[in-house]
Amino acid sequence: NAGVMQNPRHLVRRRGQEARLRCSPMKGHSHVYWYRQLPEEGLKFMVYLQKENIIDESGMPKERFSAEFPKEGPSILRIQQVVRGDSAAYFCASSPTSGIKDNEQFFGPGTRLTVL
Amino acid sequence: SQQGEEDPQALSIQEGENATMNCSYKTSINNLQWYRQNSGRGLVHLILIRSNEREKHSGRLRVTLDTSKKSSSLLITASRAADTASYFCATASGYSTLTFGKGTMLLVSP
Numbered sequence: 001n002a003g004v005m006q007n008p009r010h011l012v013r014r015r016g017q018e019a020r021l022r023c024s025p026m027k028g029h030s031h032v033y034w035y036r037q038l039p040e041e042g043l044k045f046m047v048y049l050q051k052e053n054i055i056d057e058s059g060m061p062k063e064r065f066s067a068e069f070p071k072e073g074p075s076i077l078r079i080q081q082v083v084r085g086d087s088a089a090y091f092c093a094s095s096p097t098s099g100i101k102d103n104e105q106f107f108g109p110g111t112r113l114t115v116l
Numbered sequence: 117s118q119q120g121e122e123d124p125q126a127l128s129i130q131e132g133e134n135a136t137m138n139c140s141y142k143t144s145i146n147n148l149q150w151y152r153q154n155s156g157r158g159l160v161h162l163i164l165i166r167s168n169e170r171e172k173h174s175g176r177l178r179v180t181l182d183t184s185k186k187s188s189s190l191l192i193t194a195s196r197a198a199d200t201a202s203y204f205c206a207t208a209s210g211y212s213t214l215t216f217g218k219g220t221m222l223l224v225s226p
Contacts, residue, residue, distance in 0.1 A: 004158075033213065035214075035216075041218055042204055042217050042218045043204070043214075043216040044216070045213045048213055056213060059213075091158060091159065093159075104164055105161070105214060106161065107151075107160075108158055109157060109158040110157075110158050112156075
């Protein structure tokens with residue numbers, strides 16, 4: 001059973017370009033979470049999605065950022081018109097249920113975005 | 117304010133010694149989890165302790181939880197060089213999302 005997969009592992013963009021980060025959850029998992037990690041910081045929650053639904057996007061910046069988790073295919077985190085401050089590691093996690101009690105999440109290896 | 121703050125920020129020990137890291141949080145929680153992150157890698161789930169549990173063991177790991185003090189500790193016994201990593205506590209208080217602290221960097225020297 002493959003773990004959470006993210007691609008690309010490294011992404012370099014120039015200011016103003018778009019960044020698309022992909023996440024394939026573990027087999028059988030229908031819940032996906034995106035987190036951002038700035039250098040020397042912990043992870044900050046961005047968005048929580050189930051298939052075709054955004055459940056909680058309270059951690060997403062109001063502009064330029066969007067996320068989706070279609071019925072078929074990976075979850076996509078899109079950042080439009082990137083700025084240098086978007087440079088960070090973006091991690092995706094998945095879980096089989098929303099699990100109020102035991103919401104263990106399985107993390108992918110992350111995508112490291114560098115904005116030049 | 118930061119939910120899930122680890123202490124110390126960095127810890128340097130010799131192989132064979134024990135390492136203790138602490139985590140404090142501010143709001144009520146459903147559970148608290150500890151993760152490890154090797155440099156440049158993703159997070160690995162280590163252990164989960166529920167709000168009604170006080171202590172839990174897993175191999176060389178021992179986690180305690182004191183909900184009255186809103187604090188937790190992670191003890192790694194007989195440390196190895198391979199334990200060198202950053203350790204994060206994460207609290208779960210809502211239905212699913214985790215709130216992470218800034219982490220403790222552990223360096224274990226041979």
